[in-house]
Amino acid sequence: MVLVAQAIGALYGMLAVIFGAFGAHKLKKTLSKDQLKSFETGVKYQFYHALVLLMLGFNLNLTTSLEKYMIYSFILGTFLFSFSIYGLTLSASRGRKLRILGPITPLGGLLLVIGWGLLLWSFLRGYF
DSSP, rough: OHHHHHHHHHHHHHHHHHHHHHHHTTTTSSSSSSHHHHHHHHHHHHHHHHHHHHHHHHHHOOOHHHHHHHHHHHHHHHHHHHHHHHHHHHHHHHHHOOOOGGGHHHHHHHHEEEHHHHHHHHHHTTTT
């Protein structure tokens, strides 16, 4: 599980840099300001959670069920949240907004919240 967290964290980090550069240089010309802002939100959240996955992969054993669910929540939540935003933004810029992606974004956000909640619980459970 440690290797999974580290590998996915590194992959998400690498892709965040690529997507960020793509947004800043290529998409800046084709997206509206609001669309570009949405795209950048996806990149930021992807980068934040790439760093979280790397930190957790290097600092926790990731052997308990709680830790595994936390990592899965961050991995899947980041994918659903950020990549649905990319799909929504890019499809809208071409005049064919993929509305099916709309409900996926909050589902990804919910998984991210669950991941953070599980992380909080992992810290507090020793005190209660």
